[in-house]
Amino acid sequence: MRITNAIRAGALGLMVTSCSPAAISVAPTSAPAPVTAGTATTASYPDTVRTSLYVPVRDGTRLAVNIYRPATGETPAAEKLPGIFVATPYRARFRDDKGEVVELADSDRLAVQTLLEAGYVVAVADIRGKGASFGTRRGFQDRTEARDSYDLIEWLAKQDYTTEKVGMIGCSYLGGTTFHAATAAPPSLKAVFVGASDLDKYGFVRRGGIPAQFNTRPDEPPEVDLASIPVDADTDGSQLKAAVAQHAGNTPMAGLWYGMPYRDSVSAYTGNRFWEEVAVYRYLDAIRKAGIATYFWGNWHDEPTAQSILSAANMPGSKFLAGPGDHCVPPPGFDFTGEIRRYFDHYLKGVDNGIEGEARAKFIVENQGWMQSDKLPGEFATAVPFYLAGGKSGTAKSVNDGTLLASPSVAGSDRFTVDYNVPDSEYFAFWAPPMDAHGLSYTSAELDAPMTLVGYPVVHVPVSSSTADANVFVYLDEIDASGKDEVIAFGRLALSHRKTGKAPFDTLDLPWHSGMEADVSPLPAGQKADLAIDLTPISRVVPAGHRLRVTITGADPRQRNLAEIKQNPAPVLTVWRRGGAESARIDLPVANPGAMEPLD
Incomplete structure (x- = not known):
């Protein structure tokens, strides 16, 4: 697939790679033949057209959003298509230390390329206080971020090139923005695919009362966000510089977590019991009442999987997937991108592909192979x-x-x-x-x-x-x-x-x-x-x-x-x-x- 005015590169959260500016197809890796669980609809769009802009949310803060539309050549699809929304703190688009452009939507680690080819409009936003977005980050995946996602999802659903159905996908921090967006229950959000995120943030970040490596690293210096690519209208980069200047007011993440030793601690930064604010389990009823479909993914060599299983256990009708790898690594030997596509095809396009009636859990049993069960690991x-x-x-x-x-x-x-x-x-x-x-x-x-x-x-x-x-x-x-x-x-x-x-x-x-x-x-x-x-x-x-x-x-x-x-x-x-x-x-x-x- 060719992205007009963009460079193909791999990027997801903590791990990024880059490659030369050309129309490049994703090379297959040497892996076992993938396990499939059905057939998705045929891909229709060989190319993508990208635009970017600032979108104001309810409090007036302008957030940087990159829009990727399926296209043939440089002509975007004429029909309205469902949307996929992604919110990241790791910059939607930026230049690496070699000066090459890296962008999250140019990777298939979250099946974004597959979804574009299948006829989905993809929107990737920098969260407030990060990347090219304005504002300051009050806390890590707080209700402000959830409300921001609500506003951007509803904005995307109202564009003249989208239907009123939107899905959301992410892993690690991006999985958290996905899960929290669902708790805000935007009317247009119909399905989420949540990777390596938590149900109970205190029980994860301070497991057993002991903080470990997740979420306790130092915050990035301003130069990191200044490497973001300005939105299209910001031709001289002045708005990017103004946005990054506001990031100096961000709450330090390690300080936030270390400063709350108890589940009911009041944060000196936010002035409230912040663990309660960011506990997804407190908002599950909102997801259930909204009828949002949920699919949880983790890998066995990754600590957040413990929480992913509990998330699925607390969401009746949810699906669960677990591979053999490390943090946010697509599971080898399984048609990961095909599974994601079939999931969104069903809930956003109404495709009767049978995924809803399949086994609830699909997972690797190491030294045995891929298995399935109507019960979750830990239940049998x-x-x-x-x-x-x-x-x-x-x-x-x-x-x-x-x-x-x-x-x-x-x-x-x-x-x-x-x-x-x-x-x-x-x-x-x-x-x-x-x-x-x-x-x-x-x-x-x-x-x-x-x-x-x-x-x-x-x-x-x-x-x-x-x-x-x-x-x-x-x-x-x-x-x-x-x-x-x-x-x-x-x-x-x-x-x-x-x-x-x-x-x-x-x-x-x-x-x-x-x-x-x-x-x-x-x-x-x-x-x-x-x-x-x-x-x-x-x-x-x-x-x-x-x-x-x-x-x-x-x-x-x-x-x-x-x-x-x-x-x-x-x-x-x-x-x-x-x-x-x-x-x-x-x-x-x-x-x-x-x-x-x-x-x-």
């Missing part, structure tokens, strides 16, 4: 306990201290001193490396038969500390026959946040830690606390001959503020093994037979 598993046993006292350098057994062992305890010297070479690590050299580890014998795990592992462990508070990190590792290990799930919990309660949404029976200030309390030194820690979801067959390992540490390399929060002397943590069924254990989600079937 039996909790099978493995018990922590046979450890020894020592320092944080004691590795492989204990064993992991299928039956309870005798009572005992294991202790270690928190090791803050954890690897931190990767600035934006989405996944932890094996941490067995930094705490206590409990390793199983080789499995005598394959074990299919689909869902959330949950660790139940009594812990005491030499200090009034400490952080506890738990990792589930798989070790193959050669000794190669990898983390397949992880979780975290501050001892002070140990209290559980009833969540205001469906948690799939996972433990929920309220994080309310009244529920957060120090743990007297030496006193035991029963911790319940849910780990990130998994979907894999652990082959016979492989081993499983549970590792417990007091620090994690993804803690950007580790240098500021580490205690001196370091806490000494003790894991208690009572013996019997209530002993320290991990409950593994073993898939029930017949709950899923191959996806043809």
